[in-house]
Amino acid sequence: MKKPLASKKSKNNSVSVREKTYEFLKAQMLSGQFRPGERLTEESLAAELGVSRTPIREALHKLELEGLVRPLETRGFCVSQDSREEIDEIFEIRTILEGYALRYVCKNIGKDTLKKLDAIIEKSEKAYQVQKIDAVFKYNTQFHDTLHGLISHKPRLLGLIVDLRQYILRYRKDTLQHIHGARRSIDGHLKIMMALRLGDPDLCERIMREHIHEAREDALFSLFGKIKDGGVS
Amino acid sequence: MKKPLASKKSKNNSVSVREKTYEFLKAQMLSGQFRPGERLTEESLAAELGVSRTPIREALHKLELEGLVRPLETRGFCVSQDSREEIDEIFEIRTILEGYALRYVCKNIGKDTLKKLDAIIEKSEKAYQVQKIDAVFKYNTQFHDTLHGLISHKPRLLGLIVDLRQYILRYRKDTLQHIHGARRSIDGHLKIMMALRLGDPDLCERIMREHIHEAREDALFSLFGKIKDGGVS
DNA sequence: TCGGGATTAATTGTATCCAAAGTCAATCAT
DNA sequence: ATGATTGACTTTGGATACAATTAATCCCGA
Numbered sequence: 001m002k003k004p005l006a007s008k009k010s011k012n013n014s015v016s017v018r019e020k021t022y023e024f025l026k027a028q029m030l031s032g033q034f035r036p037g038e039r040l041t042e043e044s045l046a047a048e049l050g051v052s053r054t055p056i057r058e059a060l061h062k063l064e065l066e067g068l069v070r071p072l073e074t075r076g077f078c079v080s081q082d083s084r085e086e087i088d089e090i091f092e093i094r095t096i097l098e099g100y101a102l103r104y105v106c107k108n109i110g111k112d113t114l115k116k117l118d119a120i121i122e123k124s125e126k127a128y129q130v131q132k133i134d135a136v137f138k139y140n141t142q143f144h145d146t147l148h149g150l151i152s153h154k155p156r157l158l159g160l161i162v163d164l165r166q167y168i169l170r171y172r173k174d175t176l177q178h179i180h181g182a183r184r185s186i187d188g189h190l191k192i193m194m195a196l197r198l199g200d201p202d203l204c205e206r207i208m209r210e211h212i213h214e215a216r217e218d219a220l221f222s223l224f225g226k227i228k229d230g231g232v233s
Numbered sequence: 234m235k236k237p238l239a240s241k242k243s244k245n246n247s248v249s250v251r252e253k254t255y256e257f258l259k260a261q262m263l264s265g266q267f268r269p270g271e272r273l274t275e276e277s278l279a280a281e282l283g284v285s286r287t288p289i290r291e292a293l294h295k296l297e298l299e300g301l302v303r304p305l306e307t308r309g310f311c312v313s314q315d316s317r318e319e320i321d322e323i324f325e326i327r328t329i330l331e332g333y334a335l336r337y338v339c340k341n342i343g344k345d346t347l348k349k350l351d352a353i354i355e356k357s358e359k360a361y362q363v364q365k366i367d368a369v370f371k372y373n374t375q376f377h378d379t380l381h382g383l384i385s386h387k388p389r390l391l392g393l394i395v396d397l398r399q400y401i402l403r404y405r406k407d408t409l410q411h412i413h414g415a416r417r418s419i420d421g422h423l424k425i426m427m428a429l430r431l432g433d434p435d436l437c438e439r440i441m442r443e444h445i446h447e448a449r450e451d452a453l454f455s456l457f458g459k460i461k462d463g464g465v466s
Numbered sequence: 467t468c469g470g471g472a473t474t475a476a477t478t479g480t481a482t483c484c485a486a487a488g489t490c491a492a493t494c495a496t
Numbered sequence: 497a498t499g500a501t502t503g504a505c506t507t508t509g510g511a512t513a514c515a516a517t518t519a520a521t522c523c524c525g526a
Contacts, residue, residue: 287480
């Protein structure tokens with residue numbers, strides 16, 4: 001089913017099996033390849049990936065540290081199934097951090113970057129017009145990635161934001177499938193551009209908080225079906 | 234020098250050597266028992282702690298994920314020595330998160346907790362009067378811990394705050410040795426109490442940001458000797 | 467048939483082993 | 497004398513072996 005990670009004979013491009021195993025498992029989990037709650041045993045994973053238990057174990061324990069897997073009552077791990085409250089909390093933290101990030105960014109952004117962001121939104125809008133929701137999703141991701149690029153010299157902050165975003169993304173697979181969410185998202189990005197052009201830090205922070213708050217609503221709705229408001233700030 | 238972690242024959246209190254090793258190394262690093270930059274080899278650590286290389290390796294790799302150790306150019310790891318910019322960034326993130334936390338807390342705090350915080354500050358003040366700076370430090374920690382207790386139902390946020398605080402603390406061993414820092418810190422807590430009693434979320438957030446910003450100044454000054462201002466918000 | 471206890475199977479924890487990769491030093495050639 | 501090449505030694509990566517612990521099954525008795 002899955003191709004083996006380690007081909008012992010080949011001159012591996014000097015990236016260790018340990019790393020590959022970790023990255024692979026993480027990617028699988030983030031893209032929802034395992035059913036949440038499904039039991040993961042070291043040996044079966046080892047067999048499946050064609051490696052020994054050693055790298056698997058290290059990967060699982062590191063993923064536990066990141067909150068992607070949980071130790072099972074009995075033994076082994078399972079990919080964690082977050083409750084509504086937990087997902088909500090992640091969004092809340094994203095709200096705080098990304099809001100702050102935009103506050104910071106607005107003081108340092110250049111014309112070129114603004115243009116680049118415009119172009120991405122335009123592509124997104126075009127995709128929306130022809131109902132290519134997948135593409136909308138892709139361009140939205142590009143939009144955020146571009147913004148994130150502007151805080152690359154704050155690696156810790158960036159790391160937190162990226163991790164939380166990835167973590168949430170696995171629950172959002174089809175959030176934007178709904179036209180509604182796609183529309184809101186694009187509009188949110190337009191508002192962000194406006195705030196950035198105004199160069200108003202407070203406005204930037206507030207707009208970004210609202211934007212993520214909307215994403216939170218869409219995600220929670222698509223997952224649980226109803227909204228229990230929590231307020232932005 | 235150090236007592237062995239694992240006594241193989243004794244009925245270990247059901248906590249694995251793996252965990253103990255990890256916790257032990259982490260505690261050692263956070264309390265500055267290793268010189269930053271000092272090379273850590275698996276074998277020597279294993280010998281020192283009286284365990285095999287296996288739990289050591291897992292611990293080191295988990296600590297790498299947390300940023301407490303860095304892979305060395307050559308081989309092995311060393312405990313990471315953060316640059317001024319890196320420490321600064323940690324403080325910045327604390328500012329954001331703890332500021333937000335106080336904003337949240339002020340809407341949910343009860344009279345009893347306020348009294349408890351008052352009592353801690355009073356003890357801190359008394360200790361200050363008789364120059365027991367260690368005790369001031371201890372009570373200040375209690376103060377923050379008490380506040381943190383109020384967001385225990387937001388475990389991710391709490392976890393981030395606690396981790397960052399611990400991470401920083403290892404650089405702050407003697408920040409409060411200076412009377413100046415101790416005074417500022419107590420005064421900051423008094424301001425926090427005032428903001429909490431007023432129940433004003435915006436004020437709470439601002440006061441906490443300023444408080445941590447002061448701690449940042451004291452820490453950076455004691456470490457590097459000069460302040461390059463970064464602004465609170 | 468149901469429950470309890472014991473034996474067996476499964477799975478994780480820890481240690482050790484072997485191989486690969488790299489470092490260091492010494493020696494030899496220029 | 498200096499620089500390169502080689503060989504030994506150190507250290508890590510990954511696999512496996514073995515022990516310990518827990519779960520599952522089966523058997524026997526009530």
